[in-house]
Amino acid sequence: MGAGLAGVTTAWFLAKEGHEVVVVDREPEVAAAASYANGGIIAASRAYPWSAGEMGGALRQALLRFDPELWLWGLQHFFLRTGGSYRRVLETKVRLVRYAQQSLNELGAEGLKSGVLYLHRDADALEGAWQRAEVMRSHGFEIRRIDAAGVRELEPTMDAGRIAGALYAPGDQWGDSAAFCRSLAERCRAQGVHFYLENEILSIEPVDVRIREIVTRRGRIRADAFVCALGVMDRRLREQLGIHVPVYPVKGFSATVPLASPQAGPRHALIDESRRVTLAPLGAQLRITGGAHLAGYELEHGPADFAPLYDAAKQLYPGALDYARARVRACQRPMTPETTPRFGTGRYHNLWFNIGLGHMGFTMAAGAARISADLVCGRNPGIDLEGLRIRRH
Numbered sequence: 001m002g003a004g005l006a007g008v009t010t011a012w013f014l015a016k017e018g019h020e021v022v023v024v025d026r027e028p029e030v031a032a033a034a035s036y037a038n039g040g041i042i043a044a045s046r047a048y049p050w051s052a053g054e055m056g057g058a059l060r061q062a063l064l065r066f067d068p069e070l071w072l073w074g075l076q077h078f079f080l081r082t083g084g085s086y087r088r089v090l091e092t093k094v095r096l097v098r099y100a101q102q103s104l105n106e107l108g109a110e111g112l113k114s115g116v117l118y119l120h121r122d123a124d125a126l127e128g129a130w131q132r133a134e135v136m137r138s139h140g141f142e143i144r145r146i147d148a149a150g151v152r153e154l155e156p157t158m159d160a161g162r163i164a165g166a167l168y169a170p171g172d173q174w175g176d177s178a179a180f181c182r183s184l185a186e187r188c189r190a191q192g193v194h195f196y197l198e199n200e201i202l203s204i205e206p207v208d209v210r211i212r213e214i215v216t217r218r219g220r221i222r223a224d225a226f227v228c229a230l231g232v233m234d235r236r237l238r239e240q241l242g243i244h245v246p247v248y249p250v251k252g253f254s255a256t257v258p259l260a261s262p263q264a265g266p267r268h269a270l271i272d273e274s275r276r277v278t279l280a281p282l283g284a285q286l287r288i289t290g291g292a293h294l295a296g297y298e299l300e301h302g303p304a305d306f307a308p309l310y311d312a313a314k315q316l317y318p319g320a321l322d323y324a325r326a327r328v329r330a331c332q333r334p335m336t337p338e339t340t341p342r343f344g345t346g347r348y349h350n351l352w353f354n355i356g357l358g359h360m361g362f363t364m365a366a367g368a369a370r371i372s373a374d375l376v377c378g379r380n381p382g383i384d385l386e387g388l389r390i391r392r393h
């Protein structure tokens with residue numbers, strides 16, 4: 001269930017095992033929701049839990065709204081900021097992204113490029129980021145600290161005047177996540193996977209402790225096993241099943257902007273850390289993403305949401321982009337309070353979850369899928385799932 005990064009990669013690993021797989025999604029194309037226009041960065045060396053900096057302001061504001069689901073989520077997220085939990089979640093995340101990198105290599109993805117820059121405008125912030133990265137270096141991630149001249153060397157077209165320096169991770173990657181999903185879906189089809197698109201799931205039907213079938217707009221589908229990879233899963237489906245899935249949408253904004261000339265834009269993908277804006281060159285276009293809003297399930301957006309994204313890009317690459325022809329959208333990160341996904345089964349013994357990929361779905365998808373396929377096949381997954389299991393109730 002679900003044809004985003006989580007659903008398509010899981011279908012691939014299951015089909016490779018010889019299972020008969022059907023993927024159901026309400027959209028007319030694979031990867032049409034969060035997996036469509038994300039930042040495109042496989043930011044393995046930056047697998048930190050999201051905490052105060054990323055979401056503090058948004059959370060305080062959002063808690064003023066009447067939304068009990070968010071209140072519960074916000075409370076759990078708040079406790080993540082305490083030292084012990086933060087370290088535990090960090091270790092869980094590192095374990096998962098390491099496994100995901102390995103799984104992505106085995107998957108043989110094409111079209112990904114390597115080398116991501118994490119820019120800082122402020123020298124103290126750069127120093128802080130370098131110290132924070134110590135834990136990642138100790139886990140074997142290659143991270144180099146470079147000054148403004150080093151940034152200019154890697155990025156000759158950037159106006160690096162206001163840049164203090166950057167952390168450079170040569171092993172991090174980037175690419176077009178929708179193209180990745182669509183190409184993998186083709187490979188799935190060649191393995192016999194059937195994609196049942198434009199087909200909304202209306203209900204998931206249990207009998208005792210098992211799911212017997214799902215009811216879709218176009219009929220009922222029976223199966224031995226079901227994988228829930230529905231991203232920001234509809235409240236209605238959760239309520240109808242009577243289960244608690246600790247995922248809340250964190251809204252972000254994405255613009256895909258044509259480059260004035262192919263040479264004008266960045267050579268690498270980068271995150272402007274002081275603005276929390278991501279830039280990733282995708283052929284003749286630049287993908288610009290940012291924003292983290294706890295705005296419920298709505299997907300509205302307006303020019304004011306894109307102004308800070310464009311402002312960061314204009315400062316770094318003045319005159320490089322044709323903003324009048326930008327394609328814009330809002331999308332939702334399916335986020336758990338700990339910012340780590342959930343796997344395994346809850347109340348129903350044949351309903352497996354691959355949900356809550358949050359802000360790092362592209363980074364974690366291949367590992368998450370292999371874990372899910374192993375669980376469905378009754379095997380122990382390749383990593384310890386402590387902190388990554390869905391609760392049974």
Ligand SMILES: Cc1cc2nc3c(=O)[nH]c(=O)nc-3n(C[C@H](O)[C@H](O)[C@H](O)COP(=O)(O)OP(=O)(O)OC[C@H]3O[C@@H](n4cnc5c(N)ncnc54)[C@H](O)[C@@H]3O)c2cc1C
Nearest residue numbers: 002004005006026035039040041201231252360361362363
């Ligand atoms: C602005 C932004 C930037 C991001 N940048 C990055 C990045 O640089 N790097 C990174 O690693 N991650 C990034 N992410 C996160 C990443 O995009 C997500 O974690 C990932 O796309 C989640 O994949 P998913 O398959 O779980 O969910 P989705 O892609 O949302 O897939 C869920 C699917 O389920 C379907 N569905 C839901 N309900 C139903 C139903 N009732 N019936 C039928 N179908 C249904 C939907 O149509 C959808 O296709 C970013 C996210 C955002 C919002």
